[in-house]
Amino acid sequence: MTQDNSRIPYRHAQPKESPPELVVAAVIPADERIWVPQAENVWFRPLCLCASRGYWMNLLRVRKSGVLSRHRHPQPVHGYVIKGRWRYLEHDWVAEEGGYVYEAPGETHTLVVDEDVEEMITLFQVNGVMLYVDPDGAVLGYEDVFTKIDLCRRHYVAIGLGEGYVDQFIR
Ligand code: FE
Numbered sequence: 001m002t003q004d005n006s007r008i009p010y011r012h013a014q015p016k017e018s019p020p021e022l023v024v025a026a027v028i029p030a031d032e033r034i035w036v037p038q039a040e041n042v043w044f045r046p047l048c049l050c051a052s053r054g055y056w057m058n059l060l061r062v063r064k065s066g067v068l069s070r071h072r073h074p075q076p077v078h079g080y081v082i083k084g085r086w087r088y089l090e091h092d093w094v095a096e097e098g099g100y101v102y103e104a105p106g107e108t109h110t111l112v113v114d115e116d117v118e119e120m121i122t123l124f125q126v127n128g129v130m131l132y133v134d135p136d137g138a139v140l141g142y143e144d145v146f147t148k149i150d151l152c153r154r155h156y157v158a159i160g161l162g163e164g165y166v167d168q169f170i171r
Pocket of ligand 1: 071073077103109
């Protein structure tokens, strides 16, 4: 009879090039200061800032008719709506609590939260860059994982959590 080994852990070292795993206990933080302000009524909460692969996972929080400025994605984005609801000015559907959204490469859109929504929180995985554009597509600015890391670092220094606080989210 073969012995059941289903509960025996893998007995070898992980590949030495493999970075340490990253575990965030409370995705929605108890400490309000963890949210990094991004614009009026818009914050993000870093989860994984993947500098080695050029993408980031974060929660986006928008309160009371906030707007995430018009932007273009050269690469795909995945989103899961944890709380509230939002929509794009460019589409007629609404992303509702519990829903999933795939944003295809090439998409340009403007995320809005309507007046009657107290708060929306969405988990986004964003690859490469977000190019902020005018209504005709002319590029006004950009964000990538490195500007995200910078924003976090500056915020966490300013509120006293220190320069190294963001490092736990970087891989
Ligand atoms: Fe987007």
